[in-house]
Amino acid sequence: MLGLTKRYGNIVAIDRLDARVDGKIIGLLGPNGAGKSTLLKALLGLIPYEGGARVLGLEARTHGADIRDRVGYMPEQEAFLAGMSAVELCTYAGELSGLPRTEAMQRAHAALYYAGLEEKRYQPIDGYSTGMKQRVKLAQALVHDPEILFLDEPTNGLDPRSRDEMLELIAELPARRGCAIVLSTHLLPDVERVCDHAVIMHQGRVRFVGSIDELRGARGRDTEILVEVKADAARLGEVLTEAGATCQVVSAVTLSVSLPETATNELVFRRAREAGLQIRGLGVRRETVEAAFLRVIGDAPKKDAQP
CATH class of the missing domain: 3.30.70.1560 (Alpha-L RNA-binding motif)
Structure with missing residues (x-):
């Protein structure tokens, strides 16, 4: 990202982001309203922006469709079609990524099996619990075998047991599926548990980029x-x-x-x-990730008031 900026009228949602990020599981961390979801949508080429943003060597502004063919996206909000089963949704997601229907259906079954929904895959999603719906969203992001996964608040609304199970699935993905992960969340324990690198956003700006160990030692001692x-x-x-x-x-x-x-x-x-x-x-x-996070955003200067 080089000078990445996104404005909604007079509101600056993302303010001149400059960062290069590597890692297996990267925590995109920040309070609600920090600009995390907006950043993911910009990197997927789903919204226009100013400046530069490259994913897998491709400029998101001009190659959004190519990026989405290689990146899986688990959105924060539900986007299910009424009456559709999990296997139908995941098959449809695979077809949207360019897979032939037969292959898309085969991969849909495999993704739902990985997500732990093999016994419920033919049932309408409308009747699923919150935890099951989150698993469906993860499965549809996996169906086209992506190189990178963008997960937006994947544990949001989950009870403690479902949250633990979701984090366990996420932690295993790099080894089992060979993909990198960007985990967007405001839940600090999630980052501490599964991430090896972190990007901290606050008020539309990046305040820290580096490994979790570097985050804890950002003042010279960890x-x-x-x-x-x-x-x-x-x-x-x-x-x-x-x-x-x-x-x-x-x-x-x-x-x-x-x-x-x-x-x-x-x-x-x-x-x-x-x-x-x-x-x-x-x-x-x-130092815990929570303490380091509060220190980083506490040290950040307040953003200038918008006109």
Whole structure:
């Protein structure tokens, strides 16, 4: 993406996006209204935009149909035809992608089997539960064997069990189907569970692009050290603070420590020894994706008011 912009009148939904994204499962993360769904539609060539956007080496503005033949799209909103069964819908989706009807039907059965709907595939979708409808949307996105999947809020509205099952299906896709995934969601635990890379959007702009590990370490450290002492964690906090560390007493015997940029764990042992304190254990606590996300969008400058 190079300067990708999408306007609706005076409202700027996507504001000059510049990013190149690689990964097996990429989390497109942001609050509701951040521009995630609009971005996916632009990348599929479904809506006009300004600037540049390339998917699989193709410009979305001029090669949208070619991109859609190679990319599966699971929309956030339901778009089912009344009375249609799951196998009919998936077969139709395959035909729209250019598959002959016989092949489209064969692939529809295979996709529905993968999604766990083989026993319900002939029943009208109207009577499906929310979880089953989400599985149908996933199956129709898979039917033409895409190279990339765009999944827009795939766990939206699901109960905990259905959500776990959907995330398990998504996590297995790169290995079992050989495709990359862009998972658009506002649910941070979903990204933390299945994604290896993340793109964070806020107010129509990209605030972060990189691996999950890089997201957690975007301020130079991806961990806090948890130090357990025999006694007097507060005293250890005092001597480490004098050495430039940031410390928080968790309990009488536990201390959370963020070391200076150039320091190593050796500083903790040395200062404890000098203070006559005994260290019983030392571990690390990684920043969660949720904490990193809030930090990234919290650091982002507020968007200029629109005219």
